[in-house]
Amino acid sequence: MSGLLTIEGGTPLNGEITVRGAKNFVSKAMVASLLGEEPSVLRNVPLIRDVDVVSDLLRLHGVTVDHERESGVIHLDPSNVESAHVADIDAHAGSSRIPILFCGPLLHRLGEAFIPDLGGCRIGDRPIDYHLEILRQFGAVVDKRTQGIHLSAPRGLHGARIELPYPSVGATEQTLLTAVRAAGLTELRNAAIEPEIMDLIAVLQKMGAIISVDTDRTVRIEGVARLGGFSHTSLADRIEAGSWASAALATQGDIFVRGATQPEMMTFLNTFRKVGGAFDVREDGIRFWHPGGELSSIVLETDVHPGFMTDWQQPLVVALTQATGLSIVHETVYENRFGFTEALRGMGAKIQIYRECLGGLQCRFGQRNFNHSAVVSGPTPLRAADIMVPDLRGGFSHLIAALTAQGTSRVSGIDIINRGYENFQVKLEALGARALVAA
Structure with a gap:
């Protein structure tokens, strides 16, 4: 600092x-663009550091990012997604915890993902182990290495039944971003239902996902084989x-x-x-x-x-x-x-x-x-x-x-x-x- x-x-x-747009939504919608095979457009994007971090990480993975900073519009084209070098990811992630949410989309697009050690504000316990356990339930193989964590999906990802002990926003986002292209049905109980989560669900539905939200905090996702892009204005x-x-x-x-x-x-x-x-x-x-x-x-x-x-x-x-x-x-x-x-x-x-x-x-x-x-x-x-x-x-x-x-x-x-x-x-x-x- x-x-x-x-x-x-x-x-x-x-x-x-x-x-302008919500920090806790915009960065997640940008990550969601990785799941699509067509370009996306996100409007009402604020000029904040988290947006720059995610933009850099997306570019490292082959996504074309065009940020019209004054108008607050970002164009995202994931047509040429590719693996990024470990050192580059670590250098660009900084103290952000966003890379953990790249895992599901990258496993779907590339069959593998890597995340470095994660930072973030020191306001309480935010372990990534729970995120990794969620990914394991979808079929991901987690390999902890010296430089960070490597994930692979040799048999692809499949639907899962997940019940959160607490309606965590991060865990709900992880599940959504992984489940939408996983084979079969995913049922998430005790999910977070913050407005930013509902806006992310709206974005995923625009891309072609099938997601329903019940009044008892249960979210059901029917996995689809392919997703397109989206055009959306952030809350x-x-x-x-x-x-x-x-x-x-x-x-x-x-x-x-x-x-x-x-x-x-x-x-x-x-x-x-x-x-x-x-x-x-x-x-x-x-x-x-x-x-x-x-x-x-x-x-x-x-x-x-x-x-x-x-x-x-x-x-x-x-x-x-x-x-x-x-x-x-x-x-x-x-x-x-x-x-x-x-x-x-x-x-x-x-x-x-x-x-x-x-x-x-x-x-x-x-x-x-x-x-x-x-x-x-x-x-x-x-x-x-x-x-x-x-x-x-x-x-x-x-x-x-x-x-x-x-x-x-x-x-x-x-x-x-x-x-x-x-x-x-x-x-x-x-x-x-x-x-x-x-x-």
Whole structure:
């Protein structure tokens, strides 16, 4: 990580910014293009680092990628898919975990795949072993080597019956991308049903896949021998929209988020209103603002969709430091997601972290000795500090804290924020933030 942002806080964020396609969907749709034997077109693509990483990895495998960056349109032609060199994959993957999702499509197209050691944000346990076990159930042969993991399918891939112990987004994506061209029927129980997952299913159906989703989180996929291309417009990034909404609340500002949509954000909007924020849903976006007066403390529990998503939690916690009373936040998705609060405490926030499940039912982390609950006492004025970005969402939350605090803060490691927030520095400037970037 590199990059330094100097922020003079204490000024409300006011103005308009635009959000484009969802980080958690766009990269997966790009991977899905590998499954097709015809070109695909993806629109509303944001200018974020993850898109560049996937583009590079696709090119390494022979996919022609034409990214019209200003218009947000990507053309993907997988007609000449080929194996890539191990060293090249490792060099281009960096800290991204996306390569694990290349396995199913590459096994179908080439009969083999290779993945290097995988990185990602250090917010909790994201082992690839479960992904590999899913691939084994489809018939993949996994060979762990010094440089990484080699996979092959000497007898092809076949349908499987898979039941997830937890509705994991990554495991659901892995199953979908592998099952659509596997011979026979695949039944996935306890699947994730996030909006980004449903948009991926829509893309796969456009390509020729046969997928049904039941109300009990069961997904059935009838494998087909061939898939074509797709033409699709990505859904908006509900995480980025919620992050800017939290920034408006914490800084007592007023932000119109062009491109934000209501259906995917209904749970967030309810919570935003309970805290005391105001919003106005329009045809072309959502306006979020602090209406004045005191903010209210709340009890909040993150959960898989349709619950309050974990990626909304960190930015909102910054706003809760300005709410009156005790707020309780119970994190049930990632066990180590409260590491970002250490910097907030250094800025004057009163946040206590607990191993117990607080504010709701017992969760899977309750008996595993993880600090996964927080009590936030407010309102507390925040003071400027020097901060190191810990991860993507925590990093943006630190930006919000620095913008809220009185004085000048220095936030280092900001390059990681580019993984999921398009042109965030330009957007800060558009909202009147007093921020200066140093190389």
